[in-house]
Amino acid sequence: MTPDTRELALRFLNPERRFDRQYYYYARSKLATDPLYGGVSRALADGPNLPILDIGCGIGILLHWLRAQHHDAAYIGTDFDARKIEQAQQALARSGLANARFEVGDAARGLPPHSGHVCILDVLQFLPDAAAQNALLDQMIERLAPGGKLIIRTGLNDGSSRAKITVTVDRLSKLWGWMRALPQHYPELAQLEAKFAEHRLTTEFTPFYGKTPFNNWLVVAQKPKD
Numbered sequence: 001m002t003p004d005t006r007e008l009a010l011r012f013l014n015p016e017r018r019f020d021r022q023y024y025y026y027a028r029s030k031l032a033t034d035p036l037y038g039g040v041s042r043a044l045a046d047g048p049n050l051p052i053l054d055i056g057c058g059i060g061i062l063l064h065w066l067r068a069q070h071h072d073a074a075y076i077g078t079d080f081d082a083r084k085i086e087q088a089q090q091a092l093a094r095s096g097l098a099n100a101r102f103e104v105g106d107a108a109r110g111l112p113p114h115s116g117h118v119c120i121l122d123v124l125q126f127l128p129d130a131a132a133q134n135a136l137l138d139q140m141i142e143r144l145a146p147g148g149k150l151i152i153r154t155g156l157n158d159g160s161s162r163a164k165i166t167v168t169v170d171r172l173s174k175l176w177g178w179m180r181a182l183p184q185h186y187p188e189l190a191q192l193e194a195k196f197a198e199h200r201l202t203t204e205f206t207p208f209y210g211k212t213p214f215n216n217w218l219v220v221a222q223k224p225k226d
């Protein structure tokens with residue numbers, strides 16, 4: 001069943017700062033229009049119940065969607081933007097959800113200890129180049145438990161007009177002040193395939209455009225169970 005997206009988004013509204021509604025409107029629009037969280041939830045439902053590390057979690061919308069879909073595994077969200085982590089922590093406190101935490105962390109400088117599933121949603125493009133992305137992919141794959149899934153949403157650098165629109169909107173997000181950094185490098189399909197093959201992961205690449213003009217893909221790479 002689809003969660004009540006308004007009720008979830010209200011957790012991002014600070015009752016003492018009711019005029020400041022940007023996080024509420026952002027959460028509401030993402031929850032209502034972006035197929036991402038439903039896609040992640042379906043990918044997780046089809047695997048073992050393991051702790052989740054959400055890298056570049058932003059304000060933590062994924063956690064609220066997952067819990068509303070009855071995923072009760074432990075959750076850690078990290079992001080290098082301290083403002084977003086503060087919002088995520090406040091929304092978590094308002095929600096009363098248990099077994100979850102948010103912390104500031106720069107994925108380019110290392111990841112917290114973890115064993116389970118790993119999500120990285122709309123983040124890879126902020127790393128400077130393929131080498132940095134590959135180093136982070138190695139670290140994320142090290143943190144997969146047997147049967148654990150690495151769930152990535154990313155634009156792919158394939159020269160399509162969708163790819164060009166994705167880059168332009170990312171740049172505008174920086175100009176509007178929503179994003180702290182400009183996107184730097186979109187991965188190529190062959191780069192991801194080679195990395196997953198090196199680690200013997202089974203993989204699934206699904207175009208994930210929804211009703212958007214973006215070149216988004218949902219990539220699920222699973223570690224063997226034994």
Ligand SMILES: C[S@@+](CC[C@H](N)C(=O)[O-])C[C@H]1O[C@@H](n2cnc3c(N)ncnc32)[C@H](O)[C@@H]1O
Nearest residue numbers: 056057058079080081106107108121122123126
């Ligand atoms: C487009 S937002 C996606 C937020 C969240 N994953 C979601 O889908 O709801 C990208 C996020 O990646 C974070 N980010 C970018 N580079 C990062 C890095 N090196 N380490 C941690 N977070 C990073 C940004 O601060 C931002 O919150």
